Amino acid sequence: MTPLQGCLLVSALLFAIGLAGAVTRRNAILALIGIELMLNAANLNFIAFWRYGPNPEALTGMMVVIFSIAIAAAEAAVGLALIIAIYRHYKTANLDEIKNLKG
Amino acid sequence: MSLPFIIIAIVTLFAAAAAMSLRNLVHCALSLVVTFAGLAALYLQLGAQFVGFAQILVYVGAVAILIVFAVLLTRSDAMPNQAILAPGWIVGIAVSAVVFATLGWAALNSPGLPKQMPPAPEATVKNIGDLLMTRYVLPLEVIGLLLTAALMGAVIIAMKEEPLSKPGSSRRESAPSEKLERTDPALRDCYEAEKGGHS
Numbered sequence: 001m002t003p004l005q006g007c008l009l010v011s012a013l014l015f016a017i018g019l020a021g022a023v024t025r026r027n028a029i030l031a032l033i034g035i036e037l038m039l040n041a042a043n044l045n046f047i048a049f050w051r052y053g054p055n056p057e058a059l060t061g062m063m064v065v066i067f068s069i070a071i072a073a074a075e076a077a078v079g080l081a082l083i084i085a086i087y088r089h090y091k092t093a094n095l096d097e098i099k100n101l102k103g
Numbered sequence: 104m105s106l107p108f109i110i111i112a113i114v115t116l117f118a119a120a121a122a123m124s125l126r127n128l129v130h131c132a133l134s135l136v137v138t139f140a141g142l143a144a145l146y147l148q149l150g151a152q153f154v155g156f157a158q159i160l161v162y163v164g165a166v167a168i169l170i171v172f173a174v175l176l177t178r179s180d181a182m183p184n185q186a187i188l189a190p191g192w193i194v195g196i197a198v199s200a201v202v203f204a205t206l207g208w209a210a211l212n213s214p215g216l217p218k219q220m221p222p223a224p225e226a227t228v229k230n231i232g233d234l235l236m237t238r239y240v241l242p243l244e245v246i247g248l249l250l251t252a253a254l255m256g257a258v259i260i261a262m263k264e265e266p267l268s269k270p271g272s273s274r275r276e277s278a279p280s281e282k283l284e285r286t287d288p289a290l291r292d293c294y295e296a297e298k299g300g301h302s
Contacts, residue, residue, distance in 0.1 A: 006104045008210035010112045016203035021123030023195035024188045051149045056224035070246045074253035076166045080173040081257035087177040
């Protein structure tokens with residue numbers, strides 16, 4: 001197994017863990033944490049391909065990861081604000097109890 | 104594969120699994136910090152210093168704190184006395200196992216992957232700054248705009264709904280309006296004192 005394949009396997013496992021958590025956990029915050037883990041797995045893939053790819057001096061993968069980190073920060077801020085607003089309305093953060101769209 | 108890589112990868116994956124499976128949400132957030140730190144160590148090991156430190160600053164410093172605040176604000180820090188997994192959890196686990204099998208199979212059997220490690224590229228902060236100011240200047244500006252808009256939107260979404268027209272008209276809105284009236288004179292006094300001190 002080459003180093004690149006090791007990185008890809010770690011990232012695939014991280015993605016699967018994040019997906020399992022985002023799909024199966026009841027709490028909305030845990031679902032958001034799962035999405036963050038999936039984003040981080042994609043970032044790890046970008047860095048690995050940048051490092052072992054044919055043209056590393058162009059820094060393309062690194063740039064994508066920097067922008068992706070910024071977008072993930074914005075996503076976390078808006079997502080947690082939405083969860084807090086939903087909690088204030090429904091008095092719960094349990095995804096199974098948030099059933100109706102009517103305010 | 105070197106030994107440090109294996110150790111860091113195992114720690115990261117165990118922390119990620121703990122973050123997704125622990126019962127107490129504060130423990131989940133702390134395991135998430137370990138996961139992010141492990142990922143930063145992986146980036147450092149792969150030669151991406153700037154991204155590794157950005158990961159520590161943004162994820163460990165900001166996102167994890169934000170998650171802890173959200174856990175405390177939604178009162179999720181107490182142990183839930185019901186099941187923590189949704190009813191159809193076995194399907195979710197099966198789907199993610201299939202996803203991992205597919206990704207792992209593709210990673211292990213792709214013929215076009217480069218076999219050996221090329222010489223370490225020069226990725227200094229100066230190079231990154233040059234590229235950000237020349238070739239990637241438009242994405243940088245767009246990201247700045249997106250972050251500003253997202254932060255303002257987050258504040259507006261999470262803000263308490265203050266009564267606009269008739270304060271105290273309904274029972275639900277009476278508590279915040281009383282608080283507002285209590286705090287308002289104090290704020291006005293502060294403001295006037297500061298204004299008097301300046302003039």
